[in-house]
Amino acid sequence: MIRNLRMEDAPAMFEWMHDENVVRNLQADFMSFGMDKVNAFIQANFEPDMDGDNVNYAICNEEDNYVGTISLKNIDRKNKNAEYAIVTGSKAHGKGYAKLATMDILKVAFEELKLERVYLYVSVNNIPANKFYQKMHFVEEGVFRKHLMIDGELRDIRWYSILHEDYLRMKEENER
Numbered sequence: 198m199i200r201n202l203r204m205e206d207a208p209a210m211f212e213w214m215h216d217e218n219v220v221r222n223l224q225a226d227f228m229s230f231g232m233d234k235v236n237a238f239i240q241a242n243f244e245p246d247m248d249g250d251n252v253n254y255a256i257c258n259e260e261d262n263y264v265g266t267i268s269l270k271n272i273d274r275k276n277k278n279a280e281y282a283i284v285t286g287s288k289a290h291g292k293g294y295a296k297l298a299t300m301d302i303l304k305v306a307f308e309e310l311k312l313e314r315v316y317l318y319v320s321v322n323n324i325p326a327n328k329f330y331q332k333m334h335f336v337e338e339g340v341f342r343k344h345l346m347i348d349g350e351l352r353d354i355r356w357y358s359i360l361h362e363d364y365l366r367m368k369e370e371n372e373r
Contacts, residue, residue: 198297199254199267202239206255206263211235213265213286222323223284224345252305256285256298264289267298269306269315277313279306290325299333300371307364316358320347327355334367335359 213219214227214235238253245252250272256265265285272279281302285295306312319326321340331337335357343351359367 198256198294199301200257200261201244202242202253202255202266203263204236204239207232207235207239209263209286210239210266213284216287218287219284222320222326222347224347247309254298254302256283256289256294258289258292258294264294265298267302269302269310272310272312274310277311279310279312279315281306281315281317295329296333300368303359303364303367307361313361314358315364316356318345318354318356320345321353321355330357333359334363336363 211230211232214230217228220227242253245254251268251270252272253266253268255263256267258264265283268282269279270282281299283295283299283302289295303315306315316338317330317335318341319330321327336359338356338358340353340355342353344354345352
């Protein structure tokens with residue numbers, strides 16, 4: 198479900214970046230991104246740099262069409278952790294792509310990069326995302342109150358993590 202980014206992914210990436218339903222709970226101001234920024238991001242990520250600080254992949258449907266982006270950011274090899282990030286276009290919501298892509302990126306994190314912990318934060322207002330992370334065995338670590346400015350409002354964020362041993366249990370459950 199994940200592959201390297203390609204230039205032909207740019208129009209679909211630009212589309213979700215300008216979809217209010219997708220970006221309303223995200224910190225970055227994707228609405229201000231033009232096609233030049235989208236193209237530059239994709240060009241910089243044709244081949245994920247497994248020794249770099251970030252790896253970014255395309256999430257694809259069965260026809261290999263781009264439906265979103267999934268990433269490991271701020272990779273810290275000394276402390277064996279990285280930040281998880283995912284975004285999919287509205288057309289991909291509820292179709293299971295995020296689950297499969299998450300399994301793929303966790304495999305990269307724990308089996309290829311040999312990390313011990315993957316973490317994320319999400320607005321407490323983003324109910325579907327919070328439910329998804331819990332379903333994927335991410336464990337809530339706490340809430341930072343009024344921590345991020347999103348759309349002109351300071352919002353609470355919820356922190357989650359998944360450890361290597363949690364991933365192994367989840368992988369075993371999925372193989373049954």
